[in-house]
Amino acid sequence: xxxxxxxxxxxxxxxxxxxxxxxxxxxxxxxxxxxxxxxxxxxxxxxxxxxxxxxxxxxxxxxxxxxxxxxxxxxxxxxxxxxxxxxxxxxxxxxxxxxxxxxxxxxxxxxxxxxxxxxxxxxxxxxxxxxxxxxxxxxxxxxxxxxxxxxxxxxxxxxxxxxxxxxxxxxxxxxxxxxxxxxxxxxxxxxxxxxxxxxxxxxxxxxxxxxxxxxxxxxxxxxxxxxxxxxxxxxxxxxxxxxxxxxxxxxxxxxxxxxxxxxxxxxxxxxxxxxxxxxxxxxxxxxxxxxxxxxxxxxxxxxxxxxxxxxxxxxxxxxxxxxxxxxxxxxxxxxxxxxxxxxxxxxxxxxxxxxxxxxxxxxxxxxxxxxxxxxxxxxxxxxxxxxxxxxxxxxxxxxxxxxxxxxxxxxx
Amino acid sequence: xxxxxxxxxxxxxxxxxxxxxxxxxxxxxxxxxxxxxxxxxxxxxxxxxxxxxxxxxxxxxxxxxxxxxxxxxxxxxxxxxxxxxxxxxxxxxxxxxxxxxxxxxxxxxxxxxxxxxxxxxxxxxxxxxxxxxxxxxxxxxxxxxxxxxxxxxxxxxxxxxxxxxxxxxxxxxxxxxxxxxxxxxxxxxxxxxxxxxxxxxxxxxxxxxxxxxxxxxxxxxxxxxxxxxxxxxxxxxxxxxxxxxxxxxxxxxxxxxxxxxxxxxxxxxxxxxxxxxxxxxxxxxxxxxxxxxxxxxxxxxxxxxxxxxxxxxxxxxxxxxxxxxxxxxxxxxxxxxxxxxxxxxxxxxxxxxxxxxxxxxxxxxxxxxxxxxxxxxxxxxxxxxxxxxxxxxxxxxxxxxxxxxxxxxxx
Numbered sequence: 001x002x003x004x005x006x007x008x009x010x011x012x013x014x015x016x017x018x019x020x021x022x023x024x025x026x027x028x029x030x031x032x033x034x035x036x037x038x039x040x041x042x043x044x045x046x047x048x049x050x051x052x053x054x055x056x057x058x059x060x061x062x063x064x065x066x067x068x069x070x071x072x073x074x075x076x077x078x079x080x081x082x083x084x085x086x087x088x089x090x091x092x093x094x095x096x097x098x099x100x101x102x103x104x105x106x107x108x109x110x111x112x113x114x115x116x117x118x119x120x121x122x123x124x125x126x127x128x129x130x131x132x133x134x135x136x137x138x139x140x141x142x143x144x145x146x147x148x149x150x151x152x153x154x155x156x157x158x159x160x161x162x163x164x165x166x167x168x169x170x171x172x173x174x175x176x177x178x179x180x181x182x183x184x185x186x187x188x189x190x191x192x193x194x195x196x197x198x199x200x201x202x203x204x205x206x207x208x209x210x211x212x213x214x215x216x217x218x219x220x221x222x223x224x225x226x227x228x229x230x231x232x233x234x235x236x237x238x239x240x241x242x243x244x245x246x247x248x249x250x251x252x253x254x255x256x257x258x259x260x261x262x263x264x265x266x267x268x269x270x271x272x273x274x275x276x277x278x279x280x281x282x283x284x285x286x287x288x289x290x291x292x293x294x295x296x297x298x299x300x301x302x303x304x305x306x307x308x309x310x311x312x313x314x315x316x317x318x319x320x321x322x323x324x325x326x327x328x329x330x331x332x333x334x335x336x337x338x339x340x341x342x343x344x345x346x347x348x349x350x351x352x353x354x355x356x357x358x359x360x361x362x363x364x365x366x367x368x369x370x371x372x373x374x375x376x377x378x379x380x381x382x383x384x385x386x387x388x389x390x391x392x393x394x395x396x397x398x399x400x401x402x403x404x405x406x407x408x409x410x411x412x
Numbered sequence: 413x414x415x416x417x418x419x420x421x422x423x424x425x426x427x428x429x430x431x432x433x434x435x436x437x438x439x440x441x442x443x444x445x446x447x448x449x450x451x452x453x454x455x456x457x458x459x460x461x462x463x464x465x466x467x468x469x470x471x472x473x474x475x476x477x478x479x480x481x482x483x484x485x486x487x488x489x490x491x492x493x494x495x496x497x498x499x500x501x502x503x504x505x506x507x508x509x510x511x512x513x514x515x516x517x518x519x520x521x522x523x524x525x526x527x528x529x530x531x532x533x534x535x536x537x538x539x540x541x542x543x544x545x546x547x548x549x550x551x552x553x554x555x556x557x558x559x560x561x562x563x564x565x566x567x568x569x570x571x572x573x574x575x576x577x578x579x580x581x582x583x584x585x586x587x588x589x590x591x592x593x594x595x596x597x598x599x600x601x602x603x604x605x606x607x608x609x610x611x612x613x614x615x616x617x618x619x620x621x622x623x624x625x626x627x628x629x630x631x632x633x634x635x636x637x638x639x640x641x642x643x644x645x646x647x648x649x650x651x652x653x654x655x656x657x658x659x660x661x662x663x664x665x666x667x668x669x670x671x672x673x674x675x676x677x678x679x680x681x682x683x684x685x686x687x688x689x690x691x692x693x694x695x696x697x698x699x700x701x702x703x704x705x706x707x708x709x710x711x712x713x714x715x716x717x718x719x720x721x722x723x724x725x726x727x728x729x730x731x732x733x734x735x736x737x738x739x740x741x742x743x744x745x746x747x748x749x750x751x752x753x754x755x756x757x758x759x760x761x762x763x764x765x766x767x768x769x770x771x772x773x774x775x776x777x778x779x780x781x782x783x784x785x786x787x788x789x790x791x792x793x794x795x796x797x798x799x800x801x802x803x804x805x806x807x808x809x810x811x812x813x814x815x816x817x818x819x820x821x822x823x
Contacts (some may be wrong), residue, residue, distance in 0.1 A: 044537060101674055103689060112553070114575070119526075122611050123533050131460035131614040139615030140808065141677045144554055144575035149809025152672040158686065161672035161811055162583060165555040165573040173572055180590065186693070201533070208546045266570035268517070270563045274485060274550040283568045389541070399561055401571055 006408070007179045008250065008257035009354055011243030013087025015080050016225055016236060016348040017055040018341065020064035021087070022355060028384075029352055032364045034222075036234060042068075044206035051212035053221050054198045055343040060333040069093050073137050075115035080239035081147035081195035082154050084347070088191060092155045099156055104189035106159030107148045108178040109241075110170030110194040112345060114144035117199045147195040151241070159187040166266060168308065170194055170397035171350045175242065176264035182246040193241035194347040203235055210276055212396070213311055223311035223344075223347035225337035226320065226379055228372040233310035236343025240351040257337075258358040259407040263295040269318075273399035277314040284318075284402050285325040291404055292326075300330040302406075303388035306353040307379070308395045310339040312382045319396045320375035324368030333388075335405035336363055337379040359387025418699060421592045422661035422820055424654050425647035426508070426759050427499030429605075430746045431467035431494040431640060434479055436501060440763050442745065443631075443771035444793055449745045450626035450638045455527075455608050463622040466608055467640025467747025482560060485550050487525035492643030493557035493605035494564060501565065504647040505659050506599065516569035516597035518588040519558030520604040521579030522751030525551035527609040536760070539642075554751075557605040557643065569597040574751075577807030578711070580604065581754030585815045586668030588648050598653060604752025605643030612750065613639060619678065621704075627714030627748075629741035630723070630784035631777045637713040640747020643754035651820070653782065661820035664763040667698025673810030679717055680806055684725030687711075690812035691729050691804065698816045700800070702729050705737070705816070707770055707796070708785065709761045709803040712741025713748055718806060723783040730785070737785040738796065740764070744773045754805035754813060759800040761817050772793045799823075 014020070017035040018028040036053040039046075046052075057064070057080070065071065066086040071079050071389040085107075092102075119142045125133045127194035135227060138376070140146075148336035150163050160181050166173040171194040178192035206212050213232035215221040223234040244252070244261065267287035271278030292299060305323065336356055341364065348392040355361040363383025371378040387409060395403035428435070431449040432442030442449055450467045458464035473488065480486070480494035501507055529552040532545055549554075555573040562571040570591065574583040581604035588600035615620045616639065623636035644666075654661050671693060673686035680687070695702060711722055727734045742760045749756055764770050770788045779787050788794050800818040805811075 010535065075584075107672070111575075114554070119611060120533065122614060124537075126610055126614050127537065131610070131617055134614035134618040136615070136618040136620075139611075139618055140613070142615070143577050143808050145577050145807075145809045145811060146677075148576070148812070149672075149677060152674045152810060153677070156674050158672050158674045158689065160670050161809070162574060162670075163576045165553070165575055167553070167555060173570075177587075184590075187794055201536075205546065205549055209549075220821055266572060268567050268569065268571040270566045270568060272563065274483070274559075275554070280568075287568070333617050347639060359792065399553075399555075400562060401555075 004183055005246055005248040006260040006262060007182050008245050008247055009242050009259050010245050010255040010257050011088035012258060012351060012354055013084035014240040014348060014351040015064045015083045016238030016346050017057060018348050026355060026361055029341055029361050029364060039203045040200045043200060045201060046207055051125060051214045051221060052209040054203055055234055056198060056348060057238055066093060069154060073338060074163045075118045075141040075146050075149045076197040077115050077195040078141060078150040081109060084193060084239040084241040085151045085155055085191050085266055087180050088241045089155060101156045101158045103158040104180055104188040105157040106161060106190045107151050107157050108162045108174045108190055108192040109148040110174040111144055111196055112162050112167055113196060113202060115142050115146050116197060116202045118142040120201055151191060166401040167397035167399050168344060169395040169397040169403035172405050173266055175405055176266060178244050179261050179264055180243060188249045191241050192244055193239060194350060195239035196345040198235045198237040201225055208234055217262060217388040218315045223340050225309040225311045225340050226316050226372060226375055228315055228370040230311040230316060233312055234343035236346030236348060238346035238348055240347035257410050258354055259409055261405060262408050263291055263406040264404060265291040266403045268400045269402060275398055276400060278319050281321045281325050284322050288326050288404055295406055299327045301367055302333050302390050302392045304333055304391045305335045306356045306391055307335050307337045308349060309337050310344045313397055315398060317375060319394060320377050326375055332377055334380040334385050335377060354392040357409060358392035359409050416695045417808035419593050420651035421589055421648055421665050422651045422654055423646050423665060423762055424659055424661060424761060425504030425665045427496035428642060428644040428756055428759050429469055429675045430493050430642040430756060431469055433471055434495050436759060448626060450675050450747050452597050456610055461613055462617050463624050464723060465626060465638060467638060469641055485547050486560060487528045487551035489524045489557050489605040490549050490551050490560045490605040493561050493603060496603060496645040497561045498644045500645040500647045510565050513598040514569045515565060515567040515599045516591050517558045517567050517571040517601045518584040519563045520584035520751045520755060521554050521557060521573055521575060521606055522577060522580060523606045523609050523612060524554045524556050526611060527607050530610050552670060561601060576811040577594055577809055578750055578753055579805040579811035579813040580751035580802065582805040582813035582815050583670055585758055586670060589665050589668050592648055592650055598650040601645050602648055602755060603645035604755035606641060606750045606752045606765060608639060608641045620745035621715050623714060624633055627744055627777060628717050628775050628777060629712030629714040629744050629773060630780055630787050632780040633777050634714045634719060636715050638747045640749050640754060643752055645700045646758060662766050664818045664820055664822060666700060666816045666818050667694050668815045669693025669697050670813040675810055678808055680721035682721055682722040686810055686812040687725035687806055688728050691814045694814035694816050700816060705800055706798045707738040707801050709757050709801060710739050711804050711806045712743055719739045726785060735785060738770055738788055739785040740770050741773045757803050758815055761803045765798050765801055765817060765819055768795060768798055770796060
């Protein structure tokens with residue numbers, strides 16, 4: 001087995017349209033419900049027949065905001081991230097009796113777009129009233145690392161602090177970086193995850209790039225990962241933050257782990273276009289095989305694949321071809337594709353994947369799935385799956401990046 | 413920390429674009445000359461901004477495209493990155509050799525194609541039609557410059573962009589260092605690229621953090637920062653790989669460290685605590701002591717609080733050399749490149765080691781007795797026997813990062 005000490009996931013906080021606790025997320029995942037909302041299209045930026053839906057955090061913020069934390073000037077990604085972090089590591093975020101700074105608690109967060117609304121607001125202020133009208137408050141919170149910074153401030157985390165961008169593979173990248181820092185002893189605990197917001201302008205641009213699922217031929221607007229009728233992803237907002245610890249430095253009597261991260265790898269497909277998908281099956285397959293070998297695993301020792309396929313026509317095709325390439329000598333294990341429910345970007349996928357690896361999310365019954373014969377694989381349609389021993393989480397991304405994580409369920 | 417001896421990681425190529433144009437030689441000559449690098453802003457209308465100056469790269473888009481190659485959708489920041497990467501790869505002698513190697517790209521950045529995105533947004537907003545030049549947004553992501561470099565050079569390893577404000581570039585150097593030490597990649601491009609934007613200009617104006625005159629780090633009369641633009645790339649490899657192919661090591665990257673202030677969203681910790689932890693972490697990683705450091709390339713923005721906090725951290729790190737540790741502040745010459753500042757300052761740190769000379773920090777005026785070591789002020793710089801240089805970066809959100817370089821032969 002891998003000689004590196006196991007890195008344990010001991011906490012999980014999530015805030016998305018699927019709920020602000022794991023029970024609510026699991027309920028939605030098992031029922032197959034996607035609480036999507038109609039995006040504001042009143043500004044005329046969207047295509048007439050384009051995407052209309054997004055998985056947004058609507059309703060009163062009090063439903064998910066942790067009590068006792070002032071977030072008055074935070075951007076939405078910062079709010080999501082702090083709420084998720086406070087759930088992942090309860091007890092450090094109390095405003096009234098702040099805990100001491102912890103130089104060994106680090107933060108590793110991913111984002112693809114950063115605080116879009118605040119950046120857009122600064123542009124509006126500049127265009128409407130000139131540069132002197134720009135709000136300093138908006139500016140301080142429009143930096144990409146606002147969420148990671150606010151998490152460090154609220155949790156008084158003085159350890160390493162990274163905001164990482166690798167497009168849709170960013171969450172996997174953030175977890176790998178946290179794993180690496182823990183293994184090197186640079187931190188004893190890491191908060192790792194992703195936070196993202198979806199604004200009408202961002203939604204309209206993603207739609208115009210052809211990235212989003214849209215209604216077509218009488219079929220509902222829906223993300224259909226690996227499905228024959230897939231035509232894009234569902235944009236989602238929210239945050240997921242994991243609390244990770246090294247088993248070697250773990251205090252006794254700590255929280256029981258959900259899973260152990262035993263390996264992770266990032267790679268790049270240089271045949272990709274700027275915002276599209278490439279043909280790098282061999283390159284990416286070699287990288288995934290290398291990860292398995294590094295963890296002293298063979299493909300048939302993976303019990304479950306939680307795929308990051310989101311419903312993109314070309315993206316899912318590339319993902320399927322890579323998986324078939326790596327599993328060409330052995331049957332593919334069951335595959336889950338939870339982005340049908342979680343959507344893309346918002347972090348709920350990371351939570352769903354960890355819960356699947358922990359044996360808590362065991363698949364979604366699906367009645368109307370149409371497999372795509374070109375892909376040669378399909379997600380599991382007939383749950384519940386047996387709890388896996390080892391799970392591969394894939395993180396495909398448009399524009400070239402790709403990530404993988406291997407998680408192991410602790411022995412009962 | 414690992415117990416086994418550190419694998420030597422070296423810089424084999426440098427490339428950059430700055431206010432003095434394309435190339436490290438232009439940068440070095442510019443740093444040594446009395447010619448001002450921070451001059452009148454021409455990229456966009458400066459009316460309404462308190463500061464009307466910047467360290468602006470005067471190369472035209474056509475000229476950059478000609479030098480860089482790349483596709484027609486490349487943003488200015490993409491082109492800076494490509495120009496810098498081409499120069500660095502050529503110097504490393506890796507032209508035509510990269511396809512057989514596992515290459516990783518580790519970039520730091522803040523704005524990338526935001527300038528082009530601003531233009532797109534303004535046009536969409538005014539037309540209310542929403543179909544104006546959508547392709548320009550393909551270079552908008554902050555990760556774009558690193559990804560463009562990865563595609564052009566066929567990188568198949570990790571391609572990761574750090575966006576931790578002004579510490580991003582130095583944090584990216586640390587990622588590249590670890591990837592090489594662990595054997596994850598054979599060659600690492602550590603880089604960064606940012607262009608001037610209305611958003612950052614307006615934002616720093618709103619924070620009253622800009623000086624109307626060119627910035628004066630560590631001077632008593634300093635009044636804020638000056639923004640700049642450009643890009644830089646360092647090609648990093650294991651020393652044994654460079655020696656095996658008969659290549660030249662320009663410097664060693666001995667170590668990198670980082671820490672958060674967890675104090676305030678924009679203001680540094682008043683005692684420089686995060687900066688101190690980052691430098692100590694860097695020295696630990698480099699298996700070096702503070703007395704091994706021959707000079708510091710400071711973050712030195714020229715804002716009242718930054719320089720004060722930074723100097724407090726330096727004073728704690730060098731208690732016996734508080735007044736004598738030589739300090740340079742490259743931002744006084746080229747402006748503040750935000751997320752990519754740490755990378756171009758790393759290039760400058762290596763150039764100082766190579767030339768055995770510290771570049772001058774321009775502009776006179778008394779040095780703040782509360783905020784500086786031995787600031788290099790001599791015209792033409794200072795010749796010194798230099799073995800190591802520490803480059804420090806501090807950023808919004810309390811991000812702090814440090815990197816220690818040395819001559820290839822050190823220790």
